[in-house]
Each structure stands twice: as C-alpha cells, then as structure tokens.
Amino acid sequence: MLNMAVNLDSVSKRFGEIRAVNALSLEIAEGTVYGLLGPNGSGKSTTMKLIMGLLKPDSGRITVCGMDPQKEPLNVKRVIGYVPETPRLYEFLTGMEYLDFIAAIHGIPTEQYMPKVNRFLKAFELSGHENKMIGGYSNGMKQKTAIIGALLGDPELLVLDEPLGGLDSKSARIMKDLLHTIAEEGVTTIFSTHVLEIAEAICDKICILYKGNLLTEGTAEELKRLSDTPDSTLEEAFLKLTNSSDVREIVEALVY
Amino acid sequence: MSFKKALRIADVLVLASIRAKRGVKLDKDGTAKKDQRNEKVFLLGLPVVSAFIYLLLWKGNTPVEVVTSLLSQSLVFLPSFSLLLMVMNGLMFEVSLSSFSTSTDIINWLPIRAKEYVIGSTISAVYFTLPFLMIIYGASLGAAIYAGMINVWLLTFTLSLLGLLIGGFAIEIVRAALNEASSVISKRAGKYGQLAQLVSTVVIIALFSMVFNYQVLLKVMTWFNITVEQAWFVPLLWPSLAVIDILSSEFTGGALYFGGSFIMMVAFFVLGVKARTKYWVPAPLTVTLAPTRQYSNRNGVWSLFGFSLAEQAIISKDFKALFRRREMATFLAIPLMLGAVTFINNDVSSLWDTSIPIFERLGFFLLPGMALFILSFYLALVSVGQEGSAFMNLRVGPIASSSIVKAKAFVGFVPSAVILAGILSVVGYVVKPSLQGMMTIVIVSFATIIEASLLGMVFATRYPDFTEVPRAKFISSEATLLGLKCRNTAGTSR
C-alpha cells in the first residue's frame, strides 16, 4: 500500500452562501504529480489553501504528511513549498535577496541553498537578473522566482496554484521535467490548472472539480478508457462519460 | 490643444491622488463616491474665515496700527508663500508616489499633448493647494477689511494667484527634470543613487511639514520681509516685491513687478511644456543593485541580540524596506523635522549656559525626544500592514507569529534607539547632569521608546491594512486615529 502524502476526508468549506469546497475526499500518494482541474471558481485555490492550513475547513479532516495543518501549522509549512495563484514578492528586494530571505525563513544556511539557486536561475533563464529589484520584474519572472523560492526548502510536497499562467513555453517544459524528476525522489506535487491539455501533459493523476464537487478522478489514460473509445481525446472522453449538458459546458470551458 | 482634454486630465489626476490618499468610499449601489472636501473648503474658506477674523479683531477692539503692521508683513509674504506651497505640494506628490506603478501612467500611452498635460497637472496641483490657501487668504481678508486695506488685499490676492501658477509651472519643470535625473542616477549609481533619493525625499518631506509649523512660519516671514528687497533679481520673488511697492505707494515699481510676474508665469508655462515634451512622464525604472557582500544569512549583526535566523531575515528585510520604499520616507522625516524645528525655535547656546537650571536646559530635547517616540510608534504601527499582499510569504513559511512580532517591534525600536544614543551623549557632554540624573534619563528615555514600539505593535497586529491599491496604506484609518490618541496621551503623561 502506498504512503499517502495528502488525505482529504469529506472536507467542506463555504464562504457565506458559496460552497467553495463540498465534501471533498482525495487521496494523493507520495511521489505523484496530482492535477486539480476545473474552470474558474471550482474551488481549486480554496482546496490548496485548506491543505496549506491557510484556511480552516468547516468540516472534514485533512492530513498532510501525517499531520493536521490546523494542529501543527509550522511543521506542515516546513514540508510544503507553496506558490500562490498570483505570487506577491517583496518588490523592494532583489531576486537574490528575496531567495535569501525565504531560505532564512526556512532556516537553511547559505552554503546549502546557493548551488541550488544558481542552478534554478540558469534553468529558468533568470541569471543576470538576480540583482535587479523585483519591482522591475515581469509577471513571468516573478512567478519563476516564487517557484524557486518554493523549491528551496527541500519540500516533501509542492503546492502550485496555476503555476504555468505566467510562464513561457520553454519554462513550462522545464517545469514539467522538473516536477517529474523530483517526483522520482518522492516529492509530491499538487498542481492546479483550468487548461485540460496542461493537466494531461503534466499530471500522473487528475481530478476534476466543479463548483466544489469532485466530478471524477483518474489517470489521463483511465479517464480516456472509461469512454470505451481508446484513442479519443480527453475532451471527448468527458463528453461521453456524462451526457449532461452541464458537463459539456464545463469541458468546453476547460479547452478555452 | 484642447482645454477640455486638459480638464479631463486634471480630473483623473485629482481622482487618482485623492483615492491614493483617502481610499475609495463606495455608495450603497457600489459606485465610488465623490469626495468633495476640497471643494467645500475652497468655497467656504474665504467668507467664513474672513468673517471670523474680522469679528475677532472687532470684538477685541484691536488697535488698527497693530493689525496693519502684521498684515503688511503677511501680505508681502503671501504671494511667495503661495508659490512655495505649490512647489512643496508638487514635490510631495512626486516623492510620495508609491513604488508600485500609479494610475497616472496612462498618460504615457494616450494621445495627449505636453501642453494639455502641463495645464491639467497644474490644475490638479492647484486643486490640492488652493483650499488651504483660501483659509489663509480669508484670514488676511478679515484683517484687511478691519484695517481698511481692502484694495491692497485684492491686488495681493491676484498676485498670489499668479504666484500659485508660477509655482505650478515651475514644479512641472522640476518634476520633468527630477525624473530624468533620478533615472540617470539610479541607472548609474545603483545604491548611492538610491541613498541620494532617500535623503532628498526625507528632506523634502521634513521641509514640507515645517511649513505648517506657525512658529517657524512666523520666523521665516519676518526674515523674508527684511531680506526680500535685496533679492529683487530673483524673478520668483517679484509678486511679493510688487506688494511691497504697492504698500509704500510706489506704483510704477509695483506695476513693473506685476507685469514682470505675469511674464514670468507665461515663461514658466512655456518652459514647463518644453520640459515635458522632452522628458515626458517617467516610466517605472528597474534598479539593479550590485551585491556588495557575499550572501550569507547566518550570524548577522542581529544574532547578537539573540534573534533566530528567520527573525534576523525579517529584521534585515524590514530595514531594507525602510530605506528603499518611498512610502517609508515620511516616517524618517519626523525626527528630522522636529529636530530642525527645535533648532529654529530655541537658542542653542543656552544649552551651555550653566546659570539656567538643568531641568530647563533639558527642555531643549523634549521635542526631539517626542519625535523618537512618534518614530518608534509609527514604524511599529505600519510594520505589519506594510507587508501588503506579500505577507503571504510569511504566512506560508514555517515561522511563528510571535517571531514576526518580535522582529518587527525590534525594527521599530532600533532607528529611534540609535538617534537617542546620539542625543543622550550630547546631553551627557553638554548639559552634564549628575550621574544619578543621567542614569534616570537614560533608563526612562529608552523605556519610553520600547514602550512606543510595543504600543505600535499592539495596533499593528490588531488593525493591519494590507490594501495597496493604488497606494500602500499599512494601517486602517480608524487605527491611526486611535493610535494618535494613545500617542498623545502617552506623550503628555511622560
């Protein structure tokens, strides 16, 4: 039996009238790249914030690496690297100063993280920009810097909220390779996106969220097979799986 | 050139500026409310204040000669004061711009002529300066009616408006040049350019707040009246010189200075348009800093105080914010301003005068001491809110809130402590209190600024305001009021 990195047991969260997450149960095994797929407002960010312990669930249980994020917030944060949907960095710091700051918050001494930082800067083509003020960065550069920051603390779990939004295609490709490389070392990634192709290309396992509800879950292959036309696209698979026009709408939204 | 377009630009600039300062209030249906405080003061300032002053003088049966003498001085000063206030306001606007891009950037990509922009920008600056001046004009009008000098007042009023426009156009030149200069400086000089910018910003803000200190203003006015006639060759002073000549019935000279002022106004307008055409409105810059040291987050200075690695990181980040973010310059200007006021209003040599009781000589340091209290209080007060949405970086990190509070309270304490150490050594060497007295002073003063930063932290953690659109606010306005109240109580009970 696989070890579970994240476990959600019938977790609900509402904001006033809105049920952002509705009795959601997930099991995410160690070393998986797990995709939360859903249109805007389906509860992906909220789910991630619940996992981070930034939001308190109204009901249900959350376990992250064997811990309850509400009971052991610091220990949970210690093992998670998180990149929010729109990363906000300190604009008055340089990229390097920011990474230095994040490393210090995680208690990592300089010698330990410096080689890693230089490697990532190079991979993301940020070398030469690290001593510039973040205020002058493009959104993509900010996103990359935030991602590097999330990787510094050797996280066991990476929580990336729509991380490819600001990335160019080359960096997106690097991201994908990177996630699979660290997955082999046992790092789990939870990854949200509203674009079907991205989920299909990057994730080992995908769950589809809609209005806070889990519609279906499985590998891209499994989801395709379920629709008994093996070489159909994922999009067609969904359309076959459910005849409801509601879902048709969702899927259409997912492919832009 | 379309005057209508210029008015629209003024509208946008005014709105952007008001919302930046006061935030946006929404009506019930969600539309943004129009804030019309300035319009009210503008319309009511003149009649209400002049009637009030007139009644005051009349009720007190004040001798006309007394009124005439002070009024003449004020009238001479008014045109130059209007000009000065306009320039100050313009500079303040420039330095208080947030480091985040402001909504006025749109000027760069809309089809707007430099002329239209200069007029629009000046109108918006007048909009912010004139209401305050209306109160002052009102006071002088009341006195002028009482002293029967209404004609001179009318001329002065006209000249003041001329001065206002000269100041407004002058500031357009200065701003265009400043932007160019600062972008050149920041590109070439990196860190030193930033330091230069910080220092000038702090000085400008300190000067600006001194304008509103009436003791200082009175001194400046007296000095101005004595010296202004020797400076006839400075065109910026011509409106005031016109008033002098009119007061002494030298109408030829008065007319000449009047005409000269008008020509000046036109000339400054033309130059302002030229400067804007040349440099336009600045685009935000990218600043590169040379890494002066090897990055090493361990064993910094702050570890001496027993702070953990993470706490040290917050401390040094917040110090960087203090010196790099333009919004923070306001706080650094507080001790500078009150220090300068102390030197202007007091006789420094009395510090050495042993015939004066020690306790009175120590009074010299009361205002600077208060400044440090305020500085610590405010630095702590804004410490949480200034994180803005970047606070997320701390929330997702494995760091306890108590560590954050500890680090931030320390940042509030240190700048005041450094200045206090300087002041205390001056007290020790110059005033020479007894050893016991000195000990008491040291303990009480340090305890006071520690108390100030802790008090600030209480409000900072209770009522942080992370809004930063369009400008970072740091703390909710209710809390600022509450905080002021506490500060005053604490300040007086000291």
Ligand SMILES: Nc1ncnc2c1ncn2[C@@H]1O[C@H](COP(=O)(O)OP(=O)(O)O)[C@@H](O)[C@H]1O
């Ligand atoms: N802080 C909040 N307050 C109120 N409603 C919220 C808040 N955060 C999210 N929501 C609502 O919850 C729903 C799910 O939001 P979110 O998790 O951000 O979706 P997604 O990330 O999938 O786009 C949306 O309807 C959103 O409006």
Ligand SMILES: [Mg+2]
């Ligand atoms: Mg989202």
